[in-house]
Structures are given as structure tokens and as C-alpha cells.
Amino acid sequence: MERFIMEKLVEWKKSPYRKPLILKGVRQVGKTWILKEFGRRYYDHVAYFNFDENEEYKQFFETTKDVNRILQNLMLISQQTITPENTLIIFDEIQDCPKVINSMKYFYENAPSYHIACAxxxxxxxxxxxxxxxxxxxHFLQIEPMTFSEFLLANGDTNLYTYIKSLETIEPIPDAFFNPLSEKLKMYFITGGMPESVKMWTEFHDVSAMQAVLTDILQAYERDFAKHPNINTYPKISLIWKSIPSQLARENKKFIYKVVKEGARAREYEDALQWLVDARLVHKIYCSTAPRLPIKAYDDLSAFKIYLSDLGLLRSLSQLSPRSFGEGNRLFTEFKGALSENFILQTLITQFEVTPRYWKQTNPPYEVDFLIQRENDLFPIEVKSNSNTTSKSLKKFKELYPNEMKLRIRFSLDNLKLDGDLLNIPLFLADQTDQLINLALKDKN
Known part of the structure; x- marks a missing residue:
């Protein structure tokens, strides 16, 4: 599998200002694999140390802060080769090892020639x-589930990926590309972006095995909930987690604590929700009161939406059978288009540094699904999961904020098109949002 984060890892290796690397990501998103593959491709040696499998390694960090002595002990116990410059040192499963995390300071200050990556x-x-x-x-890097583009490459659809990467004009996608891309996206909605789930489909075409993988991942996540230091918070985390499909099935997807449990109050559950956010199992998207910079200054902290880290996991958690989606575009429209929204959010997070927001007006009711910041510009986004692409909320947004708008964006099942300041992007081109915005702004000017 090709993961685009590999390019960032190579940049880290070549940087003259290189610091020890901490790679973050949810369980089974491919952290260990990508680091080992990176080491295999770009180093002479890989020295791998797993602190979950070998808890005795932790003692080397507790007894001294001398990094040369630590490395010497690790080499002796593991019989692995470690040299500056030519060895990638991988410290894995360090989440319960504060001394290991803290030692990165001393590696940075006293042994900068060593290449160290933690996960x-x-x-x-x-x-x-x-x-x-x-x-x-x-230095931090975040690895997210596989994107649709990465899915295409894993599935052997290099021609489709090459085509969407080569777009240089805003014009309709020919049917020869549009139709197969739409079909591949349906499959991606079923597998999601967790690497093992993708592998079960792209290599073995085994839907049952793919479904079993997603079920196993969800069960592993639920076991992780018990790792919260306050045992009383564990059932609250579980209740919030299981309520997410119900939250997203509502027309108004604003997170409501009463959906978690009748009579639930924010102050009783906010710590549990924050645990899920910190674990990156869910994305928390605040409501923006106005499209102005800095976008964070206009957050309504009492209003937010919650999405899962991966739409395949969302489908599985919602108990939507992969076999029930052979009927036209049902996959995109199922439970109020929540899978489509989750998909779009996943792609936006990988492309834009600032976490998206959403915008809402109550009386009369209008809502823009996402608000993204690109450099010093803000763009409203609406996600349409069916053929009805009337964008009343985008129109209202333009009326209210005409000076803040360079471009309105709509994701739908329709073809690529720029109509004045309204850019319609087919769902399967979501990974190219940044590139398409750039082309649209040039066309407008």
C-alpha cells in the first residue's frame, strides 16, 4: 500500500532541523507499518523496540537520562544494530511510558544525529x-485513515488516480472516468480507510473478512475505553460512542447529550467526550457564529457536531450491512447522508491545517455543513448526498456575508462545474478540494 504520509516522513529525515518524531494515530491505522516501511526504504538498518511486548525496556529510561547508555542497553538486550544517520530507531507503544516520552528531550539535545520515531x-x-x-x-505527525486516493492505488486503479491528480481545468468529468470513480467510491464507503479493512477488499475481495476486521477494530476501541483513569467515566464514554449514529441520523446533527442518555447533562459527560476527542476516535466540529478570522475566536463552544475518525467504522458501528448498498445511490443517502458528511470531513482534515467548523442560523433555519479556512480565506461547504443540489443555505450565507465570500463549495453526485461563485465538486474528487479551489479562483479572476 502507498501512504501519502511517506512524503512527510522523507521530509523529516532530510530536514537539517530534525527532531525526534512522534507519530500519532488511532489504533490499527497503520502507524507501525508505515514506520517500518519507511525504515526499510530509506535506511540501512531499522531498530524496533515495542514497549508493550517488552516492558523491561522501560527500565532503561527510568534509571538514567544518558541517551548513549540507553541505546547501548537496548542494543545489548535486543542484539540490534544502531548507528547514527543510517539507522531508524522506532519506539512503539509508548503511550504508557512517560519516561520514554520525556527522554526525547535528551535525544534532541545530546544526540541529534540519531533518527528516532515514536508511535x-x-x-x-x-x-x-x-x-x-x-x-x-x-516533531509531530498525524496519520489518518487511508484516503479515497490511497484506496484507488491499493485497488490497482492507478489510471483513475492519475486522472484526478492531473485535473487542470474546471470542466465536466467524462463518463469514462465519472462512472467508475462513482462505483469505486461506493466500495470505499463500505471498507472505509482502515488499512486492514482495505486490504481485505483490494487483495482478497472478501466482504465478510472486511466486515470482521471492522468489528474487531470497534471492539478494540471499546476495550480501550476502560483505560480511562476514572473508572466511573468508562460507561459514559461507551454511551457517547454508541450514540454517534443516532446523533448523525438526526436532521439537525448538533450533538445533544440527551440522545446519549435521557436526562444527561453536559457537565456529567463532557470529560468522557473529551477523552474520545483526545484519542482522535472522534472529530469535534464547533459551530461558528461568523465567518471571520481567526476562525477559532468565533466558536460557539456550546454547539458542536461529532463525527467518527473513519466512515467504514461509522457504517459498521451503525450496523449497516455492506450487502444492502447495491441499490443506486442508497449508500450516499443512508441516514440523512451522514456517511457522505463523515467522508467529506475526513478529506478536509487531511488537506487543511485548521479544523473545519460549521455555520448555522436558527430563525429561519439555515445550516452550512462545513466552514474551512484556506490560508486567510474562509469557504462555506454544503454536502449533498443525492441529486437534489439546491443550496438554499449557501445562498443565504452569501446574502449575509457577501464580502467574506470568494467561493461557495458544494459536494454532490453531480459533475464538476463552476457556476459563478458556486463550485460543484463530485464526491469522488473530495481529495482534490484544495487543488480545485485554486483552479476555480483562477477561473473567477
């Missing part, structure tokens, strides 16, 4: 704890 599940939880942490002395 672990629930690292977001570990790093959110108030402890001695090497601020400014490590």
Missing part, C-alpha cells in the same frame, strides 16, 4: 496529561 495508540490521551513533556523538542 503508540492513545498517544493523544498520554500527551494531554499534565506531565514533564519535551515541548518544542519533538
Amino acid at each position: 503508540g495508540s492513545l498517544l493523544g490521551i498520554a500527551l494531554s496529561k499534565p506531565s514533564s513533556f519535551p515541548v518544542g523538542q519533538v
Whole structure:
């Protein structure tokens, strides 16, 4: 499988300002695989240390802060080769090893020639704890589930990927590409972007095995909930997690605590929700009160939507059978188009540095699904999962904020088209959003 994060890892290796790397990502998203593959391709040696399988390794970091002594002990116990420059040192499953995390400060200061990459599940939880942490002395990368483009490459559809990457004008996609891309996207909605799930389909075309993989991942996540330090919070995390399909099935997808449990209040459940956010199992999208910069300054902290980290997991958690989606575009429209929205959010997060928001007006009711920041411009986005692409909310948004708008964006099943300041992007081109915005702005000017 080709993962686009490999390019960022190569940049990290070549950087003259290289710091120890911490790779974050949810369980089974491919952290260990990508680091080992990176080491295999670009280094003479890979020295791999797993602190879950070999807990005794932790002692080397507890007894000394001398990095040369730590490395010497690791080499002796594991019989692995470690040299500066030519070895990638991988510290895996470090989420429960605060001394290992803290040691990155000393590797950065005292042994900068060594190439060190760390990974672990629930690292977001570990790093959110108030402890001695090497601020400014490590480099972070986040690995997300596989994108649709990565899915195409894994499925052997290199011609389709090459085509969408080569788009240089805003014009309708020929049927010869439009139809197969639409069909491939339906399959991606079923598999999602978790690498093992994708593998079960692209290599073996085994739907049952793919479904079993997703079920296993969901069960592993639910076991992780018990790792919250407050045992009383565990059932609350589980209740929020299981309520997400119900939250997204509503016309108004604003997160409501009463959907979690009758009578539930924010102050009782907000810590549990924050645990899921810190673990990166869910994405929390705030409502923006106005499309102005800095976008964070206009967040309504009491209004937000919750999406899963992966739409394949959302489909599985919602118990939507993969065999029930052979009927036209039902896959895109199922439970109020929630899968389509989740898909679009996943792609936006990989392309834009600032987390998207959404915009809403109550009386009369209008809602723009997402608001993205691209450099110093904000763009409203609406997601349409069927052939009805009337964008009343985008029209209202333009009326209210005419000076803040360079372009309105709509994702739908329709073809690629620029109509004045309204850019319609087919769902299967979501990975090219940044590129298409750039082309549309040039056409407008």
C-alpha cells in the first residue's frame, strides 16, 4: 500500500532541523507499518523496540537520562544494530511510558544525529496529561485513515488516480472516468480507510473478512475505553460512542447529550467526550457564529457536531450491512447522508491545517455543513448526498456575508462545474478540494 504520509516522513529525515518524531494515530491505522516501511526504504538498518511486548525496556529510561547508555542497553538486550544517520530507531507503544516520552528531550539535545520515531495508540490521551513533556523538542505527525486516493492505488486503479491528480481545468468529468470513480467510491464507503479493512477488499475481495476486521477494530476501541483513569467515566464514554449514529441520523446533527442518555447533562459527560476527542476516535466540529478570522475566536463552544475518525467504522458501528448498498445511490443517502458528511470531513482534515467548523442560523433555519479556512480565506461547504443540489443555505450565507465570500463549495453526485461563485465538486474528487479551489479562483479572476 502507498501512504501519502511517506512524503512527510522523507521530509523529516532530510530536514537539517530534525527532531525526534512522534507519530500519532488511532489504533490499527497503520502507524507501525508505515514506520517500518519507511525504515526499510530509506535506511540501512531499522531498530524496533515495542514497549508493550517488552516492558523491561522501560527500565532503561527510568534509571538514567544518558541517551548513549540507553541505546547501548537496548542494543545489548535486543542484539540490534544502531548507528547514527543510517539507522531508524522506532519506539512503539509508548503511550504508557512517560519516561520514554520525556527522554526525547535528551535525544534532541545530546544526540541529534540519531533518527528516532515514536508511535503508540492513545498517544493523544498520554500527551494531554499534565506531565514533564519535551515541548518544542519533538516533531509531530498525524496519520489518518487511508484516503479515497490511497484506496484507488491499493485497488490497482492507478489510471483513475492519475486522472484526478492531473485535473487542470474546471470542466465536466467524462463518463469514462465519472462512472467508475462513482462505483469505486461506493466500495470505499463500505471498507472505509482502515488499512486492514482495505486490504481485505483490494487483495482478497472478501466482504465478510472486511466486515470482521471492522468489528474487531470497534471492539478494540471499546476495550480501550476502560483505560480511562476514572473508572466511573468508562460507561459514559461507551454511551457517547454508541450514540454517534443516532446523533448523525438526526436532521439537525448538533450533538445533544440527551440522545446519549435521557436526562444527561453536559457537565456529567463532557470529560468522557473529551477523552474520545483526545484519542482522535472522534472529530469535534464547533459551530461558528461568523465567518471571520481567526476562525477559532468565533466558536460557539456550546454547539458542536461529532463525527467518527473513519466512515467504514461509522457504517459498521451503525450496523449497516455492506450487502444492502447495491441499490443506486442508497449508500450516499443512508441516514440523512451522514456517511457522505463523515467522508467529506475526513478529506478536509487531511488537506487543511485548521479544523473545519460549521455555520448555522436558527430563525429561519439555515445550516452550512462545513466552514474551512484556506490560508486567510474562509469557504462555506454544503454536502449533498443525492441529486437534489439546491443550496438554499449557501445562498443565504452569501446574502449575509457577501464580502467574506470568494467561493461557495458544494459536494454532490453531480459533475464538476463552476457556476459563478458556486463550485460543484463530485464526491469522488473530495481529495482534490484544495487543488480545485485554486483552479476555480483562477477561473473567477
